[in-house]
Amino acid sequence: MIRVFGSISFDSFGEPRSYTEDELELMMTVATSVATAYANAMLFAAEQEQRRTAETLREVARVLSSSFDPHEVLPLVLAELRKLINYDTATIMLVDGSVLRIAAASGWPIDSAPLGRTLPIEASGAGNVVRQREPILLVAPPDSTIWPKGDIGDRILTWLGVPLISKGRVLGVLNIDSYRRNAFNARDLEVAQTFANHAAIAIENAQLYQESVARVEQELAIARQIQSNLFPRTLPSCSGVSIAARCLPARETGGDFYDVIDLGSRVGIIVGDVSGKSLPAAMLMAVARSTARSEARNHEFPRLVMAETNRWLVEDVPRNTFVALGYALIDPIEHRLILSNAGQLAPLLRHSDGRTSFLETAGALPLGMQRDTRYNQIELELFPGDTLVFYTDGVVEAQNRQHELFGFDRLEQLVRHWGHLPPEALLERLLAEVRSFSEGRAVHDDMTLVIVRMEPETAMHNGA
Incomplete structure (x- = not known):
C-alpha cells in the first residue's frame, strides 16, 4: 500500500526550464528518501508514544491499587487520567439504581463541582454508555454544543464517555470533556478504554473494601452489645x-x-x-x-x-x-x-x-x-x-x-x-x-x- 505524505516542489525563477529524465529520476529518488525518513520518524515517534503510554498505564495501575478508600480512589482516578489525556473537565458517575450519580469531578472550582448530581440511565448520554457497554465519542457541530444551554456541560465541544466495567458488571461511566472540537483522536479512545479497565478494578476493589469494613463494623457493634449484656x-x-x-x-x-x-x-x-x-x-x-x-x-x-x-x-x-x-x-x-x-x-x-x-x-x-x-x-x-x-x-x-x-x-x-x-x-x-x-x-x-x-x-x- 502506497501512502502519500506530501510533495517536494522544485521551482525555476527568471526563465522556464524543463527537466531531463535523469533529473526527474534523481528528484524521485530524493523524494522517496525523504518520505522514507519521514515515515521512519513517524513510526519511531509513535513507538515512543506507545511506550510512554504503556509505562504511564502501568504506573497508573500501581497507583490506583495503592488505596482501598473510595474517597481517595475516585479523585486519584481523575488525577491519573490527566497524565494520559489532556481534558478540560472529567467526572466519574457511578450506577445508583436507575440513575448515574457523580461521585468525583475534576476541572471545576471546588465550590462548583457537580458532585452528587444524578442523570437517568434511560435518558442521558452517559446512560447510553451504560446500556451499550461501549465508549461513545461526540463532537459538537459547528456553531452548536453537545449538551443544552444552561447545562453544566454546555461548554463541552468534545465528549468521550467510557464504561467502567469490572467482572462483566457496569459500575459507572468515565466522562472526559474538552472545550475544543475534535480534541480526542483514535489513540485517546484506545487509551481511555485501557485506563477505564484499570480504574474499574480499583473502584470495585474500593467498593468491596468499603462493604467489608461496614460489615466488620456492624459485627463489632453486635459483638460489643453481646459482650456488654453478659456482664x-x-x-x-x-x-x-x-x-x-x-x-x-x-x-x-x-x-x-x-x-x-x-x-x-x-x-x-x-x-x-x-x-x-x-x-x-x-x-x-x-x-x-x-x-x-x-x-x-x-x-x-x-x-x-x-x-x-x-x-x-x-x-x-x-x-x-x-x-x-x-x-x-x-x-x-x-x-x-x-x-x-x-x-x-x-x-x-x-x-x-x-x-x-x-x-x-x-x-x-x-x-x-x-x-x-x-x-x-x-x-x-x-x-x-x-x-x-x-x-x-x-x-x-x-x-x-x-x-x-x-x-x-x-x-x-x-x-x-x-x-x-x-x-x-x-x-x-x-x-x-x-x-x-x-x-x-x-x-x-x-x-x-x-x-x-x-x-x-x-x-x-x-x-x-
Missing part, C-alpha cells in the same frame, strides 16, 4: 466480702468475660477469655458464660464445674477455638477458697500483712479442646483483710511505646503497695497504672479485673 449489671451482695469488677473491651472486641454468682452464703467468681475476635468470639463467650454459670449452680466443687462445662463446650464450639477459664468458690463463713483453672492466669492473693502470692494450680488445657480433660483444684484458708485479684492477659500484656510489657511483677508490686484499699479504689488504681504505662497506645486486647476482699462478716460493700 452483671449489679454485683450480688454477700456478707463477709466486698467485690469490684470491670471489663474494658478493646476496639476489636476480644472475648473477655466475668461473672459473679450468688450461691447463698457463698459466691462464685468466673473470669474467662475466649479465643478469637469480633462476633464469633462474642458468641462463644455467651455460650461459655451461660454454661459455666449453670454448672456452678449444679456442682459443689469447682473442678467438677470445669469438667462439665468443658464437656458441653467440646460439643458446641468450633474446632481450633477454646476458652481459658478460672472459677473460684469463696465461702466467707468458712473463710475458704476453692479454685480451679483451665488455662486462665493465676489469681493474685494479697494477705492483710502485705504478703503476696500467685495461686497456681496444676496445669490443665483450656475448655473446649479435649473432651475428657480432668481439672484440679486447690483449697486454702482466707482471713479478713485478704484480697484476691483476678485478671486477664490484657492487663499484664499491655505495652508501652518501647514495646515493654506491663508484666506480672509490676502488677504484684502495685497490689502489694495498694492492696489495703477497698476493691473499687484498688481496681481504679490498677487501671490508671496500666493506662499510664501504655502512654496512650491503642489497646488491642480486653482488660478484665475482678477484685474480692475478705471483710468481717458484718461488712457488706459491693461495687460494680
Whole structure:
C-alpha cells in the first residue's frame, strides 16, 4: 500500500526550464528518501508514544491499587487520567439504581463541582454508555454544543464517555470533556478504554473494601452489645466480702468475660477469655458464660464445674477455638477458697500483712479442646483483710511505646503497695497504672479485673 505524505516542489525563477529524465529520476529518488525518513520518524515517534503510554498505564495501575478508600480512589482516578489525556473537565458517575450519580469531578472550582448530581440511565448520554457497554465519542457541530444551554456541560465541544466495567458488571461511566472540537483522536479512545479497565478494578476493589469494613463494623457493634449484656449489671451482695469488677473491651472486641454468682452464703467468681475476635468470639463467650454459670449452680466443687462445662463446650464450639477459664468458690463463713483453672492466669492473693502470692494450680488445657480433660483444684484458708485479684492477659500484656510489657511483677508490686484499699479504689488504681504505662497506645486486647476482699462478716460493700 502506497501512502502519500506530501510533495517536494522544485521551482525555476527568471526563465522556464524543463527537466531531463535523469533529473526527474534523481528528484524521485530524493523524494522517496525523504518520505522514507519521514515515515521512519513517524513510526519511531509513535513507538515512543506507545511506550510512554504503556509505562504511564502501568504506573497508573500501581497507583490506583495503592488505596482501598473510595474517597481517595475516585479523585486519584481523575488525577491519573490527566497524565494520559489532556481534558478540560472529567467526572466519574457511578450506577445508583436507575440513575448515574457523580461521585468525583475534576476541572471545576471546588465550590462548583457537580458532585452528587444524578442523570437517568434511560435518558442521558452517559446512560447510553451504560446500556451499550461501549465508549461513545461526540463532537459538537459547528456553531452548536453537545449538551443544552444552561447545562453544566454546555461548554463541552468534545465528549468521550467510557464504561467502567469490572467482572462483566457496569459500575459507572468515565466522562472526559474538552472545550475544543475534535480534541480526542483514535489513540485517546484506545487509551481511555485501557485506563477505564484499570480504574474499574480499583473502584470495585474500593467498593468491596468499603462493604467489608461496614460489615466488620456492624459485627463489632453486635459483638460489643453481646459482650456488654453478659456482664452483671449489679454485683450480688454477700456478707463477709466486698467485690469490684470491670471489663474494658478493646476496639476489636476480644472475648473477655466475668461473672459473679450468688450461691447463698457463698459466691462464685468466673473470669474467662475466649479465643478469637469480633462476633464469633462474642458468641462463644455467651455460650461459655451461660454454661459455666449453670454448672456452678449444679456442682459443689469447682473442678467438677470445669469438667462439665468443658464437656458441653467440646460439643458446641468450633474446632481450633477454646476458652481459658478460672472459677473460684469463696465461702466467707468458712473463710475458704476453692479454685480451679483451665488455662486462665493465676489469681493474685494479697494477705492483710502485705504478703503476696500467685495461686497456681496444676496445669490443665483450656475448655473446649479435649473432651475428657480432668481439672484440679486447690483449697486454702482466707482471713479478713485478704484480697484476691483476678485478671486477664490484657492487663499484664499491655505495652508501652518501647514495646515493654506491663508484666506480672509490676502488677504484684502495685497490689502489694495498694492492696489495703477497698476493691473499687484498688481496681481504679490498677487501671490508671496500666493506662499510664501504655502512654496512650491503642489497646488491642480486653482488660478484665475482678477484685474480692475478705471483710468481717458484718461488712457488706459491693461495687460494680
